[in-house]
Amino acid sequence: MMLAVIGTGGGVGIMPAHAAKLPHAGCSLVNLTTPVVESELLLVTSKRTPGKEMESLMALVAERAAQV
Numbered sequence: 240m241m242l243a244v245i246g247t248g249g250g251v252g253i254m255p256a257h258a259a260k261l262p263h264a265g266c267s268l269v270n271l272t273t274p275v276v277e278s279e280l281l282l283v284t285s286k287r288t289p290g291k292e293m294e295s296l297m298a299l300v301a302e303r304a305a306q307v
Contacts, residue, residue: 242266
């Protein structure tokens, strides 16, 4: 969907390199090199007590984030 919006002039985007394999009419793809692009990610949840599934997902996200 992002490529479709960009292709019609609706903006710009930063995507993983494998997105180049998708149809991208109207888009120009530019490989980013140095410096390495980093971003801070947030996991946002409701203030309500999470269910077991959400607790499992949050634990997995925290575990994977610690490996980066």
